[in-house]
Amino acid sequence: MNNSVESRDTSNPLLVVQEVNKSFGGLTALSRVSLQIQSNEIFGLIGPNGAGKTTLFNIITGLYSADGGEVNLAGQALLRCKPHVIVQHGLARTFQNIRLFANMTALENVMVGRHVRTHRGVVGAIMRNTSTRKEESAIRAQALQLLDEVDLATAAEHLAKHLSYGDQRRLEIARALATEPKLLALDEPAAGMNPSETLDLQQLLRKIRASGITILLIEHDMRLVMQLCDRIAVLDYGKKIAEGSPAHVQQHPLVIEAYLGGNLA
Amino acid sequence: MRPGLNKLQTGWHALQRDRRSVVITWLALGLILACLPFLTELSLGRSWVRILDFTLLYIMLALGLNIVVGYAGLLDLGYIAFYAVGAYLYALLASPQFGLHWPVWAILPLGALVAGVFGVLLGAPTLKLRGDYLAIVTLGFGEIVRIFLNNLNTPYNITNGPQGISQIDPIQIGGIDLHQTQHLLTLTIPSTHLYYYLFLIFTLLIIFVSIRLQDSRIGRAWIAIREDEVAASAMGINTRNIKLLAFAMGASFGGISGGLFAGFQGFISPESFTLFESIIVLCMIVLGGMGNIAGVILGAILLTIFPEALRYLGEWQQLLLGRVWVDPNDLRLLIFGLALVLSMIFHPAGLLPSTRRARELHARRSILAQEQDSLYEQQR
Amino acid sequence: MDIFSQQLINGLVLGSIYALIALGYTMVYGILGLINFAHGEITMFGAMVSLAILHALLLHTGLPTAMIFALALLGAIGFCMALGFSIERVAYRPLRNAPRLAPLITAIGMSIVLQNTAMLIWGKKFLSFPDIIPIQRYQIAGANITNLQVAIIVLAIVLMLGLWTLIQRSRLGRAMRATAQSPELAALMGINPNRIISATFMLGAALAAIAGIMVNAYYGPAHYTMGFMLGLKAFTAAVLGGIGNIAGAMLGGLVLGLIESFGAGYISQLSGGFMGSNYQSVFAFTVLIIILVFRPSGLLGERVGERV
Ligand SMILES: Nc1ncnc2c1ncn2[C@@H]1O[C@H](COP(=O)(O)OP(=O)(O)OP(=O)(O)O)[C@@H](O)[C@H]1O
Ligand SMILES: [Mg+2]
Numbered sequence: 001m002n003n004s005v006e007s008r009d010t011s012n013p014l015l016v017v018q019e020v021n022k023s024f025g026g027l028t029a030l031s032r033v034s035l036q037i038q039s040n041e042i043f044g045l046i047g048p049n050g051a052g053k054t055t056l057f058n059i060i061t062g063l064y065s066a067d068g069g070e071v072n073l074a075g076q077a078l079l080r081c082k083p084h085v086i087v088q089h090g091l092a093r094t095f096q097n098i099r100l101f102a103n104m105t106a107l108e109n110v111m112v113g114r115h116v117r118t119h120r121g122v123v124g125a126i127m128r129n130t131s132t133r134k135e136e137s138a139i140r141a142q143a144l145q146l147l148d149e150v151d152l153a154t155a156a157e158h159l160a161k162h163l164s165y166g167d168q169r170r171l172e173i174a175r176a177l178a179t180e181p182k183l184l185a186l187d188e189p190a191a192g193m194n195p196s197e198t199l200d201l202q203q204l205l206r207k208i209r210a211s212g213i214t215i216l217l218i219e220h221d222m223r224l225v226m227q228l229c230d231r232i233a234v235l236d237y238g239k240k241i242a243e244g245s246p247a248h249v250q251q252h253p254l255v256i257e258a259y260l261g262g263n264l265a
Numbered sequence: 266m267r268p269g270l271n272k273l274q275t276g277w278h279a280l281q282r283d284r285r286s287v288v289i290t291w292l293a294l295g296l297i298l299a300c301l302p303f304l305t306e307l308s309l310g311r312s313w314v315r316i317l318d319f320t321l322l323y324i325m326l327a328l329g330l331n332i333v334v335g336y337a338g339l340l341d342l343g344y345i346a347f348y349a350v351g352a353y354l355y356a357l358l359a360s361p362q363f364g365l366h367w368p369v370w371a372i373l374p375l376g377a378l379v380a381g382v383f384g385v386l387l388g389a390p391t392l393k394l395r396g397d398y399l400a401i402v403t404l405g406f407g408e409i410v411r412i413f414l415n416n417l418n419t420p421y422n423i424t425n426g427p428q429g430i431s432q433i434d435p436i437q438i439g440g441i442d443l444h445q446t447q448h449l450l451t452l453t454i455p456s457t458h459l460y461y462y463l464f465l466i467f468t469l470l471i472i473f474v475s476i477r478l479q480d481s482r483i484g485r486a487w488i489a490i491r492e493d494e495v496a497a498s499a500m501g502i503n504t505r506n507i508k509l510l511a512f513a514m515g516a517s518f519g520g521i522s523g524g525l526f527a528g529f530q531g532f533i534s535p536e537s538f539t540l541f542e543s544i545i546v547l548c549m550i551v552l553g554g555m556g557n558i559a560g561v562i563l564g565a566i567l568l569t570i571f572p573e574a575l576r577y578l579g580e581w582q583q584l585l586l587g588r589v590w591v592d593p594n595d596l597r598l599l600i601f602g603l604a605l606v607l608s609m610i611f612h613p614a615g616l617l618p619s620t621r622r623a624r625e626l627h628a629r630r631s632i633l634a635q636e637q638d639s640l641y642e643q644q645r
Numbered sequence: 646m647d648i649f650s651q652q653l654i655n656g657l658v659l660g661s662i663y664a665l666i667a668l669g670y671t672m673v674y675g676i677l678g679l680i681n682f683a684h685g686e687i688t689m690f691g692a693m694v695s696l697a698i699l700h701a702l703l704l705h706t707g708l709p710t711a712m713i714f715a716l717a718l719l720g721a722i723g724f725c726m727a728l729g730f731s732i733e734r735v736a737y738r739p740l741r742n743a744p745r746l747a748p749l750i751t752a753i754g755m756s757i758v759l760q761n762t763a764m765l766i767w768g769k770k771f772l773s774f775p776d777i778i779p780i781q782r783y784q785i786a787g788a789n790i791t792n793l794q795v796a797i798i799v800l801a802i803v804l805m806l807g808l809w810t811l812i813q814r815s816r817l818g819r820a821m822r823a824t825a826q827s828p829e830l831a832a833l834m835g836i837n838p839n840r841i842i843s844a845t846f847m848l849g850a851a852l853a854a855i856a857g858i859m860v861n862a863y864y865g866p867a868h869y870t871m872g873f874m875l876g877l878k879a880f881t882a883a884v885l886g887g888i889g890n891i892a893g894a895m896l897g898g899l900v901l902g903l904i905e906s907f908g909a910g911y912i913s914q915l916s917g918g919f920m921g922s923n924y925q926s927v928f929a930f931t932v933l934i935i936i937l938v939f940r941p942s943g944l945l946g947e948r949v950g951e952r953v
Binding site for chain 3: 334338340342390391394395396397398400401402404405406408409412413416540541544547551591595596598599601602603604605606609610613
Binding site for chain 1: 483
């Protein structure tokens with residue numbers, strides 16, 4: 001792997017989350033959470049169940065509106081943007097509870113991911129002129145290549161709903177990659193995977209980072225997080241209680257307390 | 266010869282044979298469609314050719330609604346309003362009502378456009394609503410359009426109210442009046458047959474457009490929205506615009522078939538555009554198979570012919586029971602309603618489910634492998 | 646005669662009836678998240694069944710009128726409760742976990758089935774309410790009010806108070822609220838959600854039956870299509886108040902009734918004579934669309950986003 005932690009430019013973060021607040025009725029899901037993610041790092045976001053990790057994802061990807069704060073991606077303000085605009089700016093995600101297009105094939109799922117980077121409309125579709133045909137075959141080719149990268153080429157024509165759990169998780173990653181993100185946000189990608197699948201996932205994420213994409217990772221599998229992430233932030237009850245290298249976080253008393261009884265290593 | 270090459274060659278022969286059988290199938294289909302009105306008249310009588318014409322109109326309508334409900338998954342219960350818009354536009358621009366007599370080729374595109382605009386006007390404020398709310402709002406919209414058609418005779422007479430508009434110009438194409446029997450060499454072609462051919466052309470056109478849209482970037486976006494709207498927007502699809510597009514496309518199909526309907530009938534009134542017409546078209550696509558073009562066509566054919574067949578029920582009652590106990594016409598909607606309920610419970614995919622499953626079962630390995638090969642070719 | 650206070654009274658009567666029907670929509674929605682399209686038809690059946698009983702008993706027995714009326718009322722309520730129960734069992738329960746579009750389509754299908762069944766049974770004629778309620782008129786603040794109007798308003802208020810107490814105080818009410826909050830949790834606490842759902846449908850149907858009789862007795866003849874418009878307007882009322890919210894349905898019903906009665910009175914003036922009272926239904930729809938677009942959570946509903 002050619003990228004190294006040291007060579008990153010820390011003065012120019014890719015994603016800046018500043019003082020984000022969110023509450024649901026009386027429940028404070030996030031309180032003044034701030035993060036900075038550097039270009040091309042793998043950043044882990046951990047915390048006990050209900051800590052607010054997914055809520056933060058939903059806010060930075062525009063699915064929920066924040067009660068306050070700011071989010072910037074490469075200098076672009078994201079709050080108050082529609083989800084599809086945020087994807088355009090270069091942030092793509094996967095979902096904790098897999099949300100594939102169940103009755104579309106794996107290939108079509110990834111092809112939908114190309115939507116945001118392609119342009120032909122109704123007239124082109126009806127006329128099927130050269131530029132539309134070209135674009136369409138490019139979409140296909142790129143989608144197939146992405147499927148191949150996540151090891152799903154043989155399942156291209158299978159309906160998403162008939163894939164195994166692990167395959168579905170990787171298909172979601174391929175679909176997100178198809179949008180050409182700068183930052184890829186993964187919500188528990190290893191959930192439901194067996195150890196060997198998790199190992200493959202680890203390789204895959206390294207490969208993705210090597211291709212120049214920054215990764216924000218929510219994960220409960222501590223071994224994966226500790227091995228993979230450059231830096232980690234820990235949320236508990238909506239507050240950031242620690243941030244730093246895996247070693248630092250592992251030693252942190254607040255983190256140990258939050259995970260009391262949980263297995264951190 | 267190496268076994269691989271051998272296989273390739275048999276594959277090639279199979280393809281050749283395939284291609285030949287495809288051509289033959291299409292030719293046969295074309296021939297049947299061309300002769301259908303004459304065959305129908307011979308076997309069932311002239312009135313059935315009219316039913317044939319209506320079948321084609323309904324196929325167009327159903328394919329339009331299929332874009333909205335089948336592809337984009339938006340339950341539109343006021344779809345018939347767009348049919349009404351197309352029909353009234355034709356009637357107003359080509360009848361003594363305002364003394365206007367525009368040509369068909371000018372009205373139909375305009376009808377598609379105006380209906381499309383209506384679609385956008387309806388969709389723009391409502392498409393962010395949840396599915397069941399959307400259903401009710403579209404239902405309300407359909408009723409509003411009908412109420413206006415019914416009442417826009419005072420203080421200014423625009424629609425002629427409940428009496429409707431009559432003496433609508435027949436459709437004329439290149440000097441041929443479709444209301445008149447035409448003679449071609451030794452062949453006598455009655456008006457119903459002429460309309461059949463016109464409608465057939467438009468139906469084929471709409472099928473063509475449906476197919477093209479279905480296999481496009483836009484079509485995929487529609488289906489993605491139907492499958493999971495949140496995920497679709499999180500994958501960069503501008504769900505509002507893409508849904509509006511579905512509404513506009515579906516509406517314009519409705520507008521075209523409405524115009525054709527007005528020219529064909531020569532008379533229209535608000536009664537042709539009730540909520541139940543919307544429901545019947547919905548029935549067609551639900552029973553046939555939402556999202557699948559062939560299924561939708563089948564649904565439209567069956568449900569147009571079904572009420573006609575039901576008429577025999579009256580004769581049988583007369584024959585067997587001595588009198589007509591139940592007017593078969595009164596049973597029509599009851600049966601449609603039952604069909605909706607039963608099919609949703611027992612066979613939600615419809616008679617001809619979407620081809621996706623079939624495609625998955627016979628995954629076309631060969632094509633896929635080819636494409637992958639060429640992909641690696643490019644990379645090298 | 647004072648037009649304003651007259652329209653106020655008319656609006657209150659209309660609104661009470663809408664509120665009773667709207668409660669059925671809102672209760673079912675609160676628990677299942679489903680719009681029971683067939684609810685309007687239940688109202689229609691309430692009117693039809695009570696008429697059938699009234700006519701039969703008036704013709705063939707010498708029972709006192711009050712008793713006949715009570716029997717008709719009870720009969721209609723019982724019938725409608727059974728109907729509500731069966732609709733849920735047959736058309737909705739099998740689809741509880743199906744995609745959203747599915748129960749919506751069966752609901753529409755069910756409504757068509759009920760409507761046409763009523764047509765087969767009672768025909769296409771308008772059926773008027775027998776002349777058994779002696780009408781008395783009073784003058785209040787320059788407006789006419791009849792004993793029937795008073796009875797409708799009072800009965801509606803009593804029923805709503807009763808329902809409110811039932812939901813806030815009784816075991817069934819607590820179970821209903823728990824199920825609406827979270828069916829899984831309720832099930833864990835030993836509540837059988839299927840029973841609660843059935844009970845909800847039956848409760849709503851009973852109120853609808855009474856409303857159907859009121860419509861028939863007060864507004865005029867019953868017809869197999871009457872449920873459609875009534876249902877739609879009551880649904881509008883439920884949305885106006887905030888669907889899923891019981892107090893909202895009551896408030897929404899009243900507000901819609903008032904809007905409609907004042908609107909119908911002034912619609913012609915407002916549009917400069919362009920629109921007559923023929924457009925009254927347009928009015929209700931327009932209200933519905935405006936609320937849904939600008940405040941889909943209604944007057945009292947909470948704004949809740951979809952959980953991702
Ligand atoms: N749409 C919502 N409405 C109400 N409460 C919500 C909503 N979304 C999340 N919450 C609440 O906010 C809190 C944080 O939830 P969140 O899903 O962000 O946790 P998480 O850290 O992702 O947990 P997990 O590890 O279990 O996925 C929880 O208490 C949850 O119940
Ligand atoms: Mg989570």
